[in-house]
Amino acid sequence: MPQLATTAAPRRNPAGATERIVESITTAIVERRLMPGTKLVEQKIADIFHVSRTIVRQALNQLSRDHLVVLEPARGAFVATPSVDEARQVFEVRAMLEVAMVRSLCARITDAQLAELRAHLQQEQAAVARTDVPGRTRLLADFHSKLAQSAGNAVLAQLLADLLRRSSLIALMYQSALSAGQSQTEHVQIVDAIARRDADVAAALMARHLASVEHNLHLDPRTPDLAAALRPAA
Structure with a gap:
C-alpha cells in the first residue's frame, strides 16, 4: 500500500x-x-x-x-x-518639529485631509467621554502622527513616531479624564487654526499644547502583570 x-x-x-x-x-x-x-x-x-x-x-x-x-x-x-533631562530634550525636539509642521500645514493641507482630522477629533472626544483610557491615550497620540502624515513628509512622520513612542514613557498626563479632555480641546483648537490657514495661531497653539503636556509630566512607578498587559484587547 x-x-x-x-x-x-x-x-x-x-x-x-x-x-x-x-x-x-x-x-x-x-x-x-x-x-x-x-x-x-x-x-x-x-x-x-x-x-x-x-x-x-x-x-x-x-x-x-x-x-x-x-x-x-x-x-x-x-x-x-527616562530621566527628567531626557524628558525635556524629547519635548524640546518635538516642539521644534511640530510647531514648524503646523505652520507648513496651514499652506498645504487639503479639504480631504481636514475632514480626516475632524473625524479623528470626533473619535478622540468619544473615547474621552466614555473614559476609555487605552483608546483615548492611543488616539491623542495618533493626532500628532496624523498631522505629520498630512504634511506629506515621510522622514518627519518617522521622526515624530519615534518621539511619540518615547513620549509615552514620559507624559502620563492622559491618565486623568481632566487632562485628557484638556488635551482633546487643544487638538480641536489647533485644527481650527489650521483650517483658517492661520499659521501664527496654529504654531502658538501647538507650542502651548506641548508645553502643557510637559508641565503635566509624571512618572508612575506601577508595574502591572506582564501577561495581562500584553494580552490583546478583546
Missing part, C-alpha cells in the same frame, strides 16, 4: 514573530499597560507568544535601540524610565 504523503507544518517566520512582540510591547507602553520600570522577563514573554527566548531577545534588542527598553547585564530587560 502506498504511503500517504505528509504535509510539513508551516514554519513560523522569525522576523514576523519578532515584529509581533515589538509591536505588542510598544502598544502596551503607549496605552499605559506597561509602565516605566516594568521588568520584561524573557521566558514569560516567550511563553505568552509561544516563541523561543532567542526571538524574544531579538525583540528586546530592537526595543532597546528604540529607547523603549533598557537592557541591564545580569538583571535583564526593563521598560525604560
Whole structure:
C-alpha cells in the first residue's frame, strides 16, 4: 500500500514573530499597560507568544535601540524610565518639529485631509467621554502622527513616531479624564487654526499644547502583570 504523503507544518517566520512582540510591547507602553520600570522577563514573554527566548531577545534588542527598553547585564530587560533631562530634550525636539509642521500645514493641507482630522477629533472626544483610557491615550497620540502624515513628509512622520513612542514613557498626563479632555480641546483648537490657514495661531497653539503636556509630566512607578498587559484587547 502506498504511503500517504505528509504535509510539513508551516514554519513560523522569525522576523514576523519578532515584529509581533515589538509591536505588542510598544502598544502596551503607549496605552499605559506597561509602565516605566516594568521588568520584561524573557521566558514569560516567550511563553505568552509561544516563541523561543532567542526571538524574544531579538525583540528586546530592537526595543532597546528604540529607547523603549533598557537592557541591564545580569538583571535583564526593563521598560525604560527616562530621566527628567531626557524628558525635556524629547519635548524640546518635538516642539521644534511640530510647531514648524503646523505652520507648513496651514499652506498645504487639503479639504480631504481636514475632514480626516475632524473625524479623528470626533473619535478622540468619544473615547474621552466614555473614559476609555487605552483608546483615548492611543488616539491623542495618533493626532500628532496624523498631522505629520498630512504634511506629506515621510522622514518627519518617522521622526515624530519615534518621539511619540518615547513620549509615552514620559507624559502620563492622559491618565486623568481632566487632562485628557484638556488635551482633546487643544487638538480641536489647533485644527481650527489650521483650517483658517492661520499659521501664527496654529504654531502658538501647538507650542502651548506641548508645553502643557510637559508641565503635566509624571512618572508612575506601577508595574502591572506582564501577561495581562500584553494580552490583546478583546
